Amino acid sequence: MAFKEYGNYDAVGLAELVRKKEVAARELLDEAIARTAKVDPQINAVVVKHYDYAERQIERGLPDGPFTGVPFLLKDLDLLEGTRTTSGATILKDFVADHSGTLAQRFLDTGVSIFGKSSSPEFGLMPTTESRLHGPTRNPWNLEHSSGGSSGGAAAAVAARILPVAHASDGGGSIRIPASASGVFGLKPTRARNPLGPYRGEGWGGFSCGHVVSISVRDSAVMMDAIHGPEPSSPYMAPPPERPFSQEVGRDPGKLRIAFTDKSPYGDAIDPEIAAAVRVIAGLLAGLGHHVEEQAPVLAADPAAAMTTIVGGNTALTVRLIEQRLGRAATENDFEILTLAFAHNAQKTTATDYVAAQLAAFQISRSLAAFFESCDVFLSPTLCSPPLRIGELNAMSEYLSHIPPILRRYMPGTAMFNMSGQPAMSVPLAWNKAGLPLGMMFSAGFGDEATLLRLAGQLEQERPWKNRIPPVCLNSAPKAPRMDKAPPYSVTREDTGRQRGH
Secondary structure: OOOOOHHHOOHHHHHHHHHOOOOOHHHHHHHHHHHHHHHHHHHOOEEEEOHHHHHHHHHHOOOOOOOOOOEEEEEOOOOOOOOEOOOOOHHHOOOEOOOOOHHHHHHHHOOOEEEEEEOOOHHHOOOOOEEOOOEEOEEOOEEEEEOOOOOHHHHHHHHOOOOOEEEEEEOOOOOHHHHHHHOOEEEEOOOOOOOOOOOOOOEHHHOEEEEEEEOOHHHHHHHHHHHOOOOOOOOOOOOOOOOOHHHOOOOOOOOOEEEEOOOOOOOOOOOHHHHHHHHHHHHHHHHOOOEEEEOOOOOOOOHHHHHHHHHHHHHHHHHHHHHHHHOOOOOOOOOOHHHHHHHHHHHOOOHHHHHHHHHHHHHHHHHHHHHOOOOOEEEEEOOOOOOOEOOOOOOOOOOOOOHHHHHHHHOOOOOHHHHHOOOEEEEEEEEOOOOOEEEEEEEEOOOOHHHHHHHHHHHHHHOOOOOOOOHHHOOOOOOOOOOOOOOOOOOOOOOOOOOOOO
């Protein structure tokens, strides 16, 4: 029998029901599979389905963890022993992992049942999820638009209430961008907070990190408590937290010094509805007692230029390693044009160019460190234009010159925090007149997820988002909870408004 209230609970709430034996892990898995069958044909978020793996987990007995019995998806860039990981690439469509990544194992240890992989663009290279292998992942709020990228499948699946939390990763904005586009919560942790091993110590020169997207703030915090910390191969580690992250949610953030901008880092004009939304949220923060001042960092270098060189070099290595395994040169039948272009252009880049890009990233990091001496939190738009339309950012085109101007207009402000390693989150606090989500990005000093989680918890109470349901799932998710039993996740007010990529 389907668990009728599934969509009203976050992951912590579902796990509590399992713990109390009010629902079985198999019932939750069956409900997630049923929702996938009903909703995924419209959004195309779950591109690798291994229901038998999750069933075997439950039959063997799930570990006793904070999320025991909760259905879960890995992003289709990470390895899970005995299952396919395609990385969105045609050449890897049948690749089966012979081991699990460190982060995947830590997810398993939380007690989740992993029933599939969520879609990603090829090697996580794009801020939309439209791979040649799997096709486009569509936005649950409007199927003509992208759910974002590169964790587009994760965000779409969570937004569509297939599950309340899913693995995501971020090398230039790939947690925050789809969280914004799909109307869910996404926190990029501090550099090295969560592991990337066992066969690499960092991704994209230290830019990339893994975590989750979720419906609730507390799911993100509880998950980070469970998975954070170094491993033997970690080249460095994040500052240890003062207390469990879960204890920060609901804790009084105090009077924060919050700087904000409603402009692009390049000074370009942004979408007027997004700019207006930033100012509304700045006003809300001031009303909550925070000191709010319009101010923005001045960067010492261009993040896009540094990102192009460093990501290009990493992509070229990915292609080389696959070519070595194939014993031949790669062709357009193996990889998308964009991937091959990245790899080809990297061959023209010298080691000196790569080090210069690393230096530029450090200069950006230094600029941000100086800026945060005068504020605790920086508010800016996660995206500077609404979610892109499907096909608007066409990575299959023979000519790719249209892509940089779109990226500059769409997501100019996310990558700087990958370079500095600072935590940053996208919070679903606004929707435009067309009904598309507009995430607000908050960043804090290095190692200070605690401040972000306190602030996010405060905003979740003041401007709740969980009761907003995308049109795509209204016919598959319950419209309201049963009145005789309120879910443990409560809404207090009506809403007012291997060298892989990311």
